[in-house]
Amino acid sequence: MAIVGSRPERPVFVDQFSQDVAGYRWRHRLPVSLTGLAQVEDSRGDRPIAERVGFDNHYIEHWSLWRDVRLLLQTVMVLVRDALKVRRRR
Structure with missing residues (x-):
């Protein structure tokens, strides 16, 4: 496992996405990771899988x-931002 790269997908979706999304298998060129460009650009997971795969392949x-250093810093900023949003809701 790496720190920066592409996040793993749930196994139940891997075969489906491999057939439906162009370039999906290419994102598996690197080991799975904790964070990546797709997570920083789409922290809520609202974008379609094809766009997230595009982010992963662009990163690779x-x-x-x-x-990598920049993505780690951006990840920390996203985590802090999201934590502050949750705290304000309380």
Whole structure:
């Protein structure tokens, strides 16, 4: 498992998405990870799977150490932002 890359999909959906979404299998070129470009760009998971796969494949094709550091910082910012939203609702 990696820290930055593409998040794993539930096994029940892997075969379906592999058939329905172009480029889906390409996102499995790297080990699964805790966070990635798709999670930072779509923290709520509202975007279609095809767009999230596009984010994952873009990350893989344009990988750099600097991008990983930036994604880690963005992930922390998303987590803090979401935690503050939940806290305000109480």
